[in-house]
Amino acid sequence: MKKWIPITAGLLAGFVAATITFADFSAKTNTEAASSTKSDAEKVYVPFGQKDDYYLFASGGHSGQMFIYGVPSMRKIRTIPVFSQDSATGYGFDEHSKKMMGDYTWGDLHHPAFSETKGDYDGKYMFATDVGNSRAAVVDLKTFTTKDIIKVPNTAGPHCAAFVTENTEYMFLPTRFAVPLGQKYESLDNYSKEYRGVMSAVTFDEKNTKLNIAYQVALPPWSYDLSDAGKKSSADWAVMTTYNTEEATTNLEINASQADRDYIVLFNWKELAKMVKDGKYEDVGGQKMIFPEKQKGGIYLVPVAKSPHGVDVTPDGKQFIASGKLAPTMTVFSFEKAFKAVENKDFAGERNGIPILDYKSVMEREVNPENALGPLHTQFDEKGMAYTTMFISSEIVKWDPKTGETLDRVPVQYSPGHSVAAEGDTVAPDGKWLVALNKIAKDSYLSVGPSHPESMQLIDISGKMKVIQSAPVDPEPHYAQMIKADKIKTINVYPKDEKNKDAVYKKDDARIVRDGNEVHVYGIAMRSKFIFDAKAKRPDVIEVNQGDHVYIHLTDIDFDEDITHGFAINSYNLNMEVQPGQTNTMEFIADKAGTYPIYCTNFCSALHQEMNGYFLVKPKN
């Protein structure tokens, strides 16, 4: 047997050597939240080399952007331009984003909503709506870039959005402002008759990354404020709050706050989809429009304390909670009771042709924590406990939806609109963290004059609630969504797309093609040069005639993470970026004759400063 020893020993030695050389023994570490032995500072400190546990996607309000933060560090990581131009990324300058934005230069990004699978965030897409110019957008979370924007007709200001159904079948966009269909001119004296608060059901075509409108519902001319989709047993349903059921047309502050009760609109989206399928709709300017007073079914009204703001479905999908805003009350409603009331036709009359469910037969309890004023919006933790923001009394109140008992309260600085808990509106919230999105920062940070940033305060909710960190944020975080970091799978570089006829992946293929007065540049950017025409005496020069229609197709051929290049033409008011592996196009008319330097705007390398060329425009005689 002895003769085998050297053989075995030799083989073993070889494999041991190979293992030592190639195996990766390094252990992965990450920061787990909130061990009780940690100080507040230690809880939010994420040392270099470690990453945050959660992404926070905060709406950027009238900046038209979305802000990405890390939790618990509260460090800002990224701004995603969605509805507004952003020269830093060339958004609104390059062809794709310019086309998406249409003629609009700004937006008012309100409520972000993740795509969901089985009622849980799947980390694939983020949806958002624009109250400013009535649009909806989808952001791809592989690249954190906006992929499509849709302009929604017949509607003005989809504030009451976006919320997605359990498996992202629909994203619903109810509106804040009522307008006449087609937004045509109509006297406000005819408000109740001619105006409508149109809700749109938007579908997302994942394959083509396109948003489409499946159908619309011509709801009464009220203001629709906030909404949520059902979960589990209530998955086919959705709820939204209304105000101005008074149908006031001026001085809404007073006139829309008169009735003691407004409504929650409860609707079954599967039933609406079926009605559309069965042809129970009318064509309005190419949209399939359901008129609830004519095409009956699927929509009900639930009376609620006046002018509610948020309505939020509990993680188990059994209840929905309206936050009173002007009435200091959270009202807990039961889906089961509502379904029974619908089945039994337990109606207390109707309004604008829509049946009203009897309040008492649907309401489970009214919750009124002492001196808690201005309840706006509710999130949940892993035990199903509710956290409601109190705008007027500037605090977060934790309470039990099953008993109505107040469990904990913590002051925040100041006037929280929404709050967001870790995955706090899904079927499976994480608990751990809640961020209060405060409208007033005032004395919280170094003064920057009369106006201040908004503030986001991190609250540890693993035990007694405690504010442990505060981060300034640009206007205006209306709402945010917090997702476990490992659910998001980004790419490092754009993969080569051999089918893209605008892309050039080899330096030698860079070329300039002229067809009449149309000039197509198929160029590359790499550390540290542009090549527009590989065969030219000066490959980094583009020469055109005044008046030429110029297309610059630029590919970043550095397939290396974070090696992004910029492309600006000095004095031509043009700038775009190309991310690693990406091809981007810029289109413009060379209307100014002269000599214009081209340069890379996104610092790329030690020789970035040398990464330039010339854009020469020969004058017309």
Place this chain on the structure above:
Amino acid sequence: MNGSNGKKLSIVSSLLIALSAVLIVVSLFFPWWRMIFWAPQYPEGLNIIVYPNRLEGQIDIVNGLNHYIGMDNFSEANFPELGYLKYIVGGLAALTFITALLRKKAVLYGLIGVFIAGGLAGVYDLHRALHDYGTNLSPKAPIKIDPFVPPIIGHNTVANFVTSSLLGPGTYLVIVAFILLLIPLWKDRKAK
């Protein structure tokens, strides 16, 4: 033990040599050598991984960075060896297998000789390539550095990069295959 011909190798030795042939064939599917580049901004490291018939790793990125110091591009086209190395290795495996069948000590000596010659040629070829790349730097390079020759095994520092050269599993397999060829000499030593 070996009957009339005292120089005939034992069955066990023959099997060892056959196994050696198998390992040589298997080695074709593993990298033989690689170089890892680390820099402050590349803590994860960039790789050039050399298989007998191809290069893998972040070759384009390494080339992109190397152009700053005027180094030639690494590419399969610049290494004609990658076109025929697999045939040489395959041929070596075939010779080894024939040796296992013939079971002749003289042939085994010859094979070991071929192995040693091939190994030395390989080391020389790699060294020559490293020498060429490190010393033929373009005089027009934006960043001028002194010529250098990275080692076949070990570390080297160039500008912000620390390189580490290592043998790959393929080479280890060939080394084991070589050891398997030596064992019969020892095992059948009394047969002389």
